[in-house]
Amino acid sequence: MQTVKSASELGALHTRLNAARDPKRPLVTVCGGTGCQASGCMKVAEAVRDTLGGDPKLAGKIDFRVTGCHGFCERGPLVVVHPQGIFYQQVRPEDVDEIVRLSVVQGKPVERLLYRDEVSGKTFTRENEVPFYKNQQRLIFGMNGQIDPRSIDDYIAIGGYQALAKVLTQMKPEQVIDQIKKSGLRGRGGGGFPTGIKWETCRRAEGIRKFVICNADEGDPGAFMDRSLIEGNPHSVLEGMIIGAFAIGAREGWVYIRKEYPLACDVLRNAMAQAREYGFLGKGILGTAFDFDVRIRRGAGAFVCGESTALMASLEGRVGEPRAKYVHTVEKGLWNFPSNLNNVETWANVPLIINKGVEWYARIGTGDVTGDAWGGSKGTKIFSLVGKIRNTGLVEVPMGISLRQIIYDIGGGVPDGKRFKAVQTGGAVGGLHT
Amino acid sequence: MLQVTIPIEKVDGIIGAWGGRREALIDILQDIQDVARYLPRPALEHLSKELAVPLGEIYHIATFYKAFSIEPKGKYVVQVCLGTACHVRGGRLLADRISHDLAVKPGKTTGDRLVTLETVGCVGACALGPIVTVNGEISGKMTQPKLVSMMKKWRG
Numbered sequence: 311m312q313t314v315k316s317a318s319e320l321g322a323l324h325t326r327l328n329a330a331r332d333p334k335r336p337l338v339t340v341c342g343g344t345g346c347q348a349s350g351c352m353k354v355a356e357a358v359r360d361t362l363g364g365d366p367k368l369a370g371k372i373d374f375r376v377t378g379c380h381g382f383c384e385r386g387p388l389v390v391v392h393p394q395g396i397f398y399q400q401v402r403p404e405d406v407d408e409i410v411r412l413s414v415v416q417g418k419p420v421e422r423l424l425y426r427d428e429v430s431g432k433t434f435t436r437e438n439e440v441p442f443y444k445n446q447q448r449l450i451f452g453m454n455g456q457i458d459p460r461s462i463d464d465y466i467a468i469g470g471y472q473a474l475a476k477v478l479t480q481m482k483p484e485q486v487i488d489q490i491k492k493s494g495l496r497g498r499g500g501g502g503f504p505t506g507i508k509w510e511t512c513r514r515a516e517g518i519r520k521f522v523i524c525n526a527d528e529g530d531p532g533a534f535m536d537r538s539l540i541e542g543n544p545h546s547v548l549e550g551m552i553i554g555a556f557a558i559g560a561r562e563g564w565v566y567i568r569k570e571y572p573l574a575c576d577v578l579r580n581a582m583a584q585a586r587e588y589g590f591l592g593k594g595i596l597g598t599a600f601d602f603d604v605r606i607r608r609g610a611g612a613f614v615c616g617e618s619t620a621l622m623a624s625l626e627g628r629v630g631e632p633r634a635k636y637v638h639t640v641e642k643g644l645w646n647f648p649s650n651l652n653n654v655e656t657w658a659n660v661p662l663i664i665n666k667g668v669e670w671y672a673r674i675g676t677g678d679v680t681g682d683a684w685g686g687s688k689g690t691k692i693f694s695l696v697g698k699i700r701n702t703g704l705v706e707v708p709m710g711i712s713l714r715q716i717i718y719d720i721g722g723g724v725p726d727g728k729r730f731k732a733v734q735t736g737g738a739v740g741g742l743h744t
Numbered sequence: 745m746l747q748v749t750i751p752i753e754k755v756d757g758i759i760g761a762w763g764g765r766r767e768a769l770i771d772i773l774q775d776i777q778d779v780a781r782y783l784p785r786p787a788l789e790h791l792s793k794e795l796a797v798p799l800g801e802i803y804h805i806a807t808f809y810k811a812f813s814i815e816p817k818g819k820y821v822v823q824v825c826l827g828t829a830c831h832v833r834g835g836r837l838l839a840d841r842i843s844h845d846l847a848v849k850p851g852k853t854t855g856d857r858l859v860t861l862e863t864v865g866c867v868g869a870c871a872l873g874p875i876v877t878v879n880g881e882i883s884g885k886m887t888q889p890k891l892v893s894m895m896k897k898w899r900g
């Protein structure tokens with residue numbers, strides 16, 4: 311692959327890759343996320359590959375893709391047959407032959423593998439009809455199902471790196487910051503700090519070096535959305551970081567990621583290598599004068615390292631002990647240089663905002679952020695819904711939605727007619743709601 | 745008994761792969777542990793010299809982070825998730841069962857160095873809890889009977 315040297319070259323590449331993805335062409339996708347791996351999805355993926363490849367009538371005519379997490383891990387392994395979009399859950403390798411014969415060849419569903427609602431007894435054929443998904447708004451996470459996270463071409467085909475091209479060729483850093491401020495994006499890592507204000511502070515801070523950092527430590531017990539985002543769509547996080555670095559004036563980036571997430575580390579490393587090869591990381595990004603690159607540091611398991619000062623100490627290779635709060639890391643962070651830390655999901659929202667525009671983005675979510683960055687919170691949030699609830703998994707909903715809607719409309723309520731007792735939000739650092 | 749160590753040349757290779765940078769100390773320790781399955785003292789002494797970091801500081805780091813072990817680990821490193829989601833689904837009982845049947849406390853290794861039992865926070869597969877991982881491989885929806893047959897397999 312040649313490097314992409316300009317926005318127009320990227321545009322041409324996008325057109326070519328997108329044209330190759332005929333939406334009418336048969337395609338089988340298998341979820342390959344960590345959750346589904348725990349229920350044996352790789353054997354299912356192998357069976358699909360063998361069955362498709364072993365039949366001369368099918369070989370070469372049916373596309374096959376292993377994707378990242380769909381959020382409904384509890385029901386894994388998950389298989390989706392396109393173009394019909396037939397959604398299968400709890401698939402075993404033995405089921406694959408029937409899926410191929412019936413669904414892929416004839417377009418008919420295999421009834422027994424469809425999702426069945428326990429209460430009403432109804433079955434659902436398509437993913438977005440299933441109650442768990444129907445009430446979600448999967449702007450960030452929905453892309454996982456459309457791409458192979460190990461393929462940068464897949465990401466480009468669905469519009470990836472267009473936001474970066476726009477920013478580098480049509481915008482000034484201050485304009486980018488202004489857009490992020492107006493969007494009403496706030497940090498997804500727990501603190502909820504307005505992202506644009508943080509970027510602005512870091513841009514204005516003095517320093518001969520500056521850093522942007524991605525917090526993928528995800529120390530909250532019960533949470534796994536950051537991991538699933540990196541595993542399922544690593545380029546969206548990288549693209550957000552590159553845009554942020556341009557806006558802030560940073561040339562070096564770090565991703566601090568939990569060692570307990572080996573698949574995420576591997577997928578991210580692969581994505582970084584591809585981005586470098588295409589010229590989205592490194593020197594002279596997209597043929598402009600902007601240089602930026604990212605490195606990975608694996609966290610070694612200490613809950614406190616998700617906190618910004620401890621995280622930076624750990625990045626420096628020291629013991630991750632939080633330091634006094636009166637020194638702000640945006641001004642004096644990593645090796646005392648201005649450092650902008652954002653959560654994985656925060657970064658992943660950035661390309662979406664640039665692509666769709668501030669007006670569109672600010673319509674999703676709650677409150678009013680014109681004039682007061684703390685007056686509301688925009689966009690969606692991915693939650694992990696776990697515990698004694700009918701449907702568990704990762705759900706993405708607009709900011710400001712009620713817990714009742716999440717637990718009953720998406721989670722299906724508490725099983726066995728028990729009463730709803732308590733819900734913990736934001737993991738251990740959040741509160742307990744009853 | 746399983747004996748794993750790491751040759752000094754290998755330690756040098758790891759240091760070299762990280763450009764000999766002080767800041768990469770945690771990565772270097774992780775790579776050493778990936779090979780040796782723990783952090784052997786000779787390797788740390790060598791590292792201390794090469795990176796010019798006091799041995800005491802290296803031990804401070806090696807004991808601060810939960811991922812590191814300064815004692816040899818067993819052939820099977822078994823982690824029972826006690827994160828919130830796994831806890832409410834009986835993770836604790838699974839850890840107790842292993843503890844009881846193999847006579848090993850959490851954080852410790854059996855006398856024959858067969859099994860190291862660890863309890864960990866969320867491993868990020870909550871929807872499939874309770875989770876047990878063996879040498880990094882995740883098994884979901886763990887039950888007592890499944891666990892018993894796993895323990896039988898380890899004993900050979």
Ligand SMILES: Cc1cc2nc3c(=O)[nH]c(=O)nc-3n(C[C@H](O)[C@H](O)[C@H](O)COP(=O)(O)O)c2cc1C
Nearest residue numbers: 497498499501525527528529616617618652653656
């Ligand atoms: C004890 C502690 C643990 C934290 N753990 C995390 C974490 O795992 N992931 C995260 O993104 N932020 C975590 N935070 C918040 C970070 O300090 C920081 O505010 C955040 O990463 C900033 O990104 P954001 O503005 O995009 O949310 C933690 C904070 C504290 C005090």
Ligand code: FES
Nearest residue numbers: 343345346379383
């Ligand atoms: S890993 Fe497959 S749905 Fe989450």
Ligand code: FES
Nearest residue numbers: 825827830866870
């Ligand atoms: S709590 Fe056990 S995997 Fe999340």
